[in-house]
Amino acid sequence: MKFIVKLFPEITIKSKPVRKRFIQRLQSNLQVTLKRIDNDIKVRGLWDRVEVELPSADRALRARAVELMCCTPGIQHILEVDQYPLGTFEEVFQITREVYAGQVKGKTFVVRIKRGGRHEFKSTDLERYIGGGLLEHCETRGVDLHNPEVTVKLEIRDQQLFLISHQHKGLGGYPLGTQEDVISLISGGFDSVVASYMTMRRGSKTHFLFFNLGGRAHEIGVKQIALYLWHRYGSAARVKFISVPFDEVVGEILQNVHHTHMGVILKRMMMRAAEKVADRMKLPAFVTGESIAQVSSQTLINLQVIDSVTSKLIVRPLVTMDKQDIIDITKEIGAYDFAKNIPEYCGVISDRPTTNAKLERIEEEEANFDFDVLAQALENTQVISIDKIVEDINIHATIEALTRVGENQMIIDIRHSREQERKPLNMPKAEVLTIPFFDLETKFQELDQTKEYLLYCDKGVMSQMHAQNLQDKGFCNVKVYRPEV
Numbered sequence: 021m022k023f024i025v026k027l028f029p030e031i032t033i034k035s036k037p038v039r040k041r042f043i044q045r046l047q048s049n050l051q052v053t054l055k056r057i058d059n060d061i062k063v064r065g066l067w068d069r070v071e072v073e074l075p076s077a078d079r080a081l082r083a084r085a086v087e088l089m090c091c092t093p094g095i096q097h098i099l100e101v102d103q104y105p106l107g108t109f110e111e112v113f114q115i116t117r118e119v120y121a122g123q124v125k126g127k128t129f130v131v132r133i134k135r136g137g138r139h140e141f142k143s144t145d146l147e148r149y150i151g152g153g154l155l156e157h158c159e160t161r162g163v164d165l166h167n168p169e170v171t172v173k174l175e176i177r178d179q180q181l182f183l184i185s186h187q188h189k190g191l192g193g194y195p196l197g198t199q200e201d202v203i204s205l206i207s208g209g210f211d212s213v214v215a216s217y218m219t220m221r222r223g224s225k226t227h228f229l230f231f232n233l234g235g236r237a238h239e240i241g242v243k244q245i246a247l248y249l250w251h252r253y254g255s256a257a258r259v260k261f262i263s264v265p266f267d268e269v270v271g272e273i274l275q276n277v278h279h280t281h282m283g284v285i286l287k288r289m290m291m292r293a294a295e296k297v298a299d300r301m302k303l304p305a306f307v308t309g310e311s312i313a314q315v316s317s318q319t320l321i322n323l324q325v326i327d328s329v330t331s332k333l334i335v336r337p338l339v340t341m342d343k344q345d346i347i348d349i350t351k352e353i354g355a356y357d358f359a360k361n362i363p364e365y366c367g368v369i370s371d372r373p374t375t376n377a378k379l380e381r382i383e384e385e386e387a388n389f390d391f392d393v394l395a396q397a398l399e400n401t402q403v404i405s406i407d408k409i410v411e412d413i414n415i416h417a418t419i420e421a422l423t424r425v426g427e428n429q430m431i432i433d434i435r436h437s438r439e440q441e442r443k444p445l446n447m448p449k450a451e452v453l454t455i456p457f458f459d460l461e462t463k464f465q466e467l468d469q470t471k472e473y474l475l476y477c478d479k480g481v482m483s484q485m486h487a488q489n490l491q492d493k494g495f496c497n498v499k500v501y502r503p504e505v
């Protein structure tokens with residue numbers, strides 16, 4: 021089973037050495053991720069494409085490989101290809117008919133052939149032959165050269181015939197690692213999640229920097245979402261998750277800064293800290309999810325005052341985007357339910373925040389701020405490799421995790437319904453409720469509170485976060501269920 025991976029068109033207009041480097045990177049990214057699903061998958065980078073060959077035609081393997089390639093930056097589309105030795109026109113037609121008969125029935129169609137190498141026929145001759153055959157044998161609605169419902173695609177390279185049976189849309193963008201690394205300031209909300217995704221898609225290894233304003237449950241939630249993004253779109257390269265405890269910085273701001281300036285000053289503190297982190301990692305830029313006027317503090321004047329605190333480049337991929345478009349992207353990339361579920365944790369909720377920050381005034385306010393508090397927060401920064409997040413959360417878990425279900429206990433499977441269908445939790449002896457994590461908080465209150473509930477998810481990360489969250493809200497009858505593996 022073979023795939024032809026077509027490059028994102030912007031790669032093909034690069035100079036020769038740059039294009040070569042990008043193709044090599046795409047090849048190695050695909051190698052890293054595809055080998056995880058089957059060690060015998062072969063990936064070959066060529067001048068105008070990357071070829072991927074699976075060791076078998078197993079359907080599950082094929083589906084996983086397609087899903088993985090569809091989430092890999094740098095790919096325009098993925099062609100699923102069957103390969104045959106090039107025979108006579110009649111043989112080529114018979115093969116084409118076998119693959120396409122069902123697809124062209126009742127539809128208008130066109131045959132398109134791409135040919136490379138020397139042959140004694142023209143592509144148009146073969147297109148006509150096959151088109152005539154399909155017309156005669158397949159109950160089509162006829163040929164339409166301009167707006168066909170189905171395009172029958174063949175490629176001939178030397179003495180090989182490639183028949184494209186399916187086409188999948190790729191992610192576009194540049195192969196991960198072809199652009200400089202960046203650090204994304206991630207709060208777990210819609211905006212920073214989409215901003216992080218956009219820099220990954222554009223080819224930058226994207227590290228995550230989180231300022232913890234809201235305690236352990238917030239941190240687990242943000243780790244979960246960062247892990248999701250990395251796993252799905254960026255796992256060809258390892259990145260860091262950096263967490264800075266910012267509660268005392270917020271406390272210092274609350275005590276010593278006038279309320280109208282708190283928001284801007286908090287962001288300036290974040291930028292100062294981000295600069296130090298970026299310096300340590302020798303990186304030139306960080307990323308935020310701000311967009312003009314989305315909230316009253318995100319005016320151009322305020323953003324300029326925020327920027328002036330650092331010499332690093334602040335990349336704002338969403339700067340002119342509408343909120344609804346941003347939310348739509350989270351749905352497309354599968355991050356909507358995660359982001360929606362992250363509560364607003366910002367402790368610095370300004371009453372009538374300034375929309376017109378003056379640098380002088382901000383600096384006056386900041387003169388009252390004890391910068392040792394910021395230095396201490398930076399001292400306490402934690403850096404972990406993103407692939408160690410699950411381990412880390414489990415090591416530091418504060419909620420008791422049980423391996424068995426006892427009397428008066430019920431399991432709540434909090435996974436997304438997609439996951440529940442894919443891998444049902446089969447426990448005939450226990451009572452299992454299914455409440456996806458995004459409905460949990462509201463539905464939990466309606467449950468019989470004389471019982472104890474054990475939350476279950478795939479890796480034990482979501483269940484820790486939500487159990488913690490419910491306990492913080494005063495529900496003591498909640499624990500985690502983690503079966504032994």
Ligand SMILES: Nc1ncnc2c1ncn2[C@@H]1O[C@H](COP(=O)(O)OP(=O)(O)OP(=O)(O)O)[C@@H](O)[C@H]1O
Nearest residue numbers: 205206207209210211212229230231307308309310
């Ligand atoms: N706790 C945090 N940790 C890391 N970055 C943060 C944090 N809070 C805010 N940011 C960064 O600042 C940006 C603007 O945050 P703000 O809270 O003003 O807006 P927002 O629209 O709520 O953002 P988001 O939807 O990303 O939470 C965020 O997109 C993010 O990049």
